[in-house]
Amino acid sequence: MRDEDGVTIRLEDYRPADFQIHHVDMTVRLFEGHAEIDTTLELERRPGAPADAELRLDGDELTLTTLALDGVAVPAQGFEAAADRLTLRGLPQSGRFRLAIGTRIEPERNTKLMGLYRSNGVWCTQCEAEGFRRITYFLDRPDCLATYRVRLEADREAAPILLANGNPVGGGPLGELRHFAEWFDPHPKPSYLFAVVAGRLDAVSETFVTGSGREVALTIYTERGLSERAGYAMDALKRSMRWDERRFGREYDLDVFNIVAISDFNMGAMENKGLNVFNHKYVLLDPDTATDADYAGVETVIAHEYFHNWTGNRITCRDWFQLCLKEGLTVYRDQEFSSDERSRPVKRIASVHTLKANQFPEDQGPLQHPVRPTQYREINNFYTATVYDKGSELVRMIATILGEQKFRAGMDLYFERHDGEAATIEDFVTCFEDAGGIDLSQFFLWYQQAGTPKLEVSQIYDETAGRLTLRLRQSLDKGAAGTGTRPMHIPVRYGLVGANGQDLDVSGASTDARVDGDLIHLTGEEATVTFDGLSGRPYLSILRDFSAPVDLRYNEAEADRLALARLDPNPFGRWRALTDMVGDALVAAIRNGQDAAPDSVLDAMVAAAADETLEPALRAQMVSLPGETELTRLVARDVDTDVIHAVRVSTLAALGRRGQGTFEALRRELADTGAFSPSAQAAGRRALRNTLLAPLATAARDPSVAVTQYETARNMSDRLAALTVLTHHFAGSAAAETALGAFYERFVDDQLVLDKWFMLQASAPDAGTLDKVVALAAHPAFRLANPNRARALLAGLAGLNPYVFHRADGAGYRWMADMLGKLDTLNPQTAARMATAFRSWRSMEPKRREAAQAALSELAGRDGLSRDLADILDRTLR
Ligand code: 0A1
């Protein structure tokens, strides 16, 4: 299905494989320096497949050692073997047959971290999307489901623990030095969910009893000496399992559930059936080394991978174009879990913040693609914010449109209808049409049309008639993906807020659209909604809870925003009004050469921080200024990051001056006393207290408040917050250098904390940062081959530090391009991912734009780039 150019894969070319693999029997023999894999496939020609169809198995950097058909070596004319393909001809026309394939691989040399590799001595695998073909030849596509029996053999010293998917079925010694273990997974699965792990690992275990009384042994494995930090992850796992039973009626389906935390991993984690493999960053926590954000991240990722057991594993994807079928849905589920476990409005605000920060720029730039793409060159490059986060928003909109009960009925139908299948987005959406008795064909455009729709809102109030008229208008540009611009079905949740802060009754609205209580279904280009009999002009709280992922354009009076920020009964609405006001004020200051945002806006932030009717976590969100990266997005064209930096810093200091008394009192009141709790409530108090640190310290032009906090901190959230203020606002000062040095000494043996140390320095908006980063790249603790460490430095600079990355002299771009070139030779997937930092280069002012283009073009012109990196660079430059 590859194109003439040999690389483009298209959705329209999908067809099922000619052969079916019913069962896989595998023996993995691990040795120092290499591994031998013996695989027996139980195959059958698919009914209707052409009689002359060849069996074409995928491979990637493989060496074939043996090949036998039903026990007889295949003669040379019967097959063709290359590193990336094994082709067999003349296979039986009917009935099952067995193909035995031997391969030999070198996990130690696998720096791509795809397939079987070694991380800190531990053998582990990553097979999504196309890693299984780096272990053996296979129909490495998600619609080929098979049962697997796996036997692992290894040295007993080097690998006392031997794990694979499914349930353990046997094991024992093999002579004096070696041993084996056997696993059987009864659930047919695609190869991307295959996993084995072997090594010296510590463990924590607990038992979980499912709703129907089945006992499941839960174990989390870590590198030696770290299992004490897995307690919170275990707790999160048990809560996830219970939640999925309650909320979606989904029970776990094997006797064991294993999680392994490893230190070299390209992504966050992987949902392999019964054997999840995690980047240890999303497992290991304790108060001394992890922040509250880390705790929330672990909870979310543990839940996400667990939820995949039903949405991804039991029902998988027909092809990789359907990736959002499992990812969008599973993100929706993990977000719902966090909302139920923590605070719904705080979680919603955090998700919207992430969506705008990561997905909006993607959707509005050169890497734009529909939630369900129709073509790709390298599937690894489609694990994007659009597939995950916008994909989740689409599921959320379906839930909003159907309402809670019908949505649940649709989910039940989906599980019932497609369990054990490899499904499509059409299959998924049809379940909600059937369960909801509703036509979602227009809604389906959300999966097909790329780009963020604009939603323009205006209002007219007729004083004498007591009539409010709302106008809504949607539009969608043809962006880089070149998909359609047809009007979509946009659910717009709203409220009318009276002067006393009460929601008015809106049931009497008259409209040319469909209005369902507080939900306007905008399906045409425009709609008008009219409310009569009002005794005064209400405040319009629009797009409550961000009911659709749109770019809201609402010419809202500042007085309305100030009022809504104070009294909207919908907490999301309060945050929305305030942050839109703050964002607009900063953009105006940046564009008009003003020093800082006006006092009226800052005072509203101070008031929000002090509002005791709101939970502290929400107050922290409301008193946070947008970061420089966010401002870069908001300014959108002819961006000068020096100006952004200057205005943001003066605004921060101005905020500290306006709020000084309030903030100091709050910080005293919220001071850390008593024992550490990772609860959302305790974390919210820390968040509010720590958010106030930067404005206070910058206003005082004095780091001492941060120094004191650094020295007295009793947990990582407080310590890191103080260190961030020191390194980012007092860079190069003795106070900052002393604290950085002390931090390094204290945590020199802790890989996860050292990542923070690298990232903090790379993300400091300071003229001296680039030199520092160059030196850090030569630091003995820096390892480009470790994705977390590489990300700390490269994404710390290019993703979190626009002031330095977008330096007018182009030095930031050149450094990044150079590092990406080096990283690409080791780990193309991670290099490609980090190269996306260049995606907004066209929104820079001309000088920067030119410098970025030059750096990008130089890199793109190099010989031997990976397909991963070349794909990102080509699309970014196109
Ligand atoms: N399915 C995983 C994400 C994932 C994708 C690719 C990987 O390759 C290195 C690893 C993980 C998830 O959504 O959690």
Ligand code: ZN
């Ligand atoms: Zn996922």
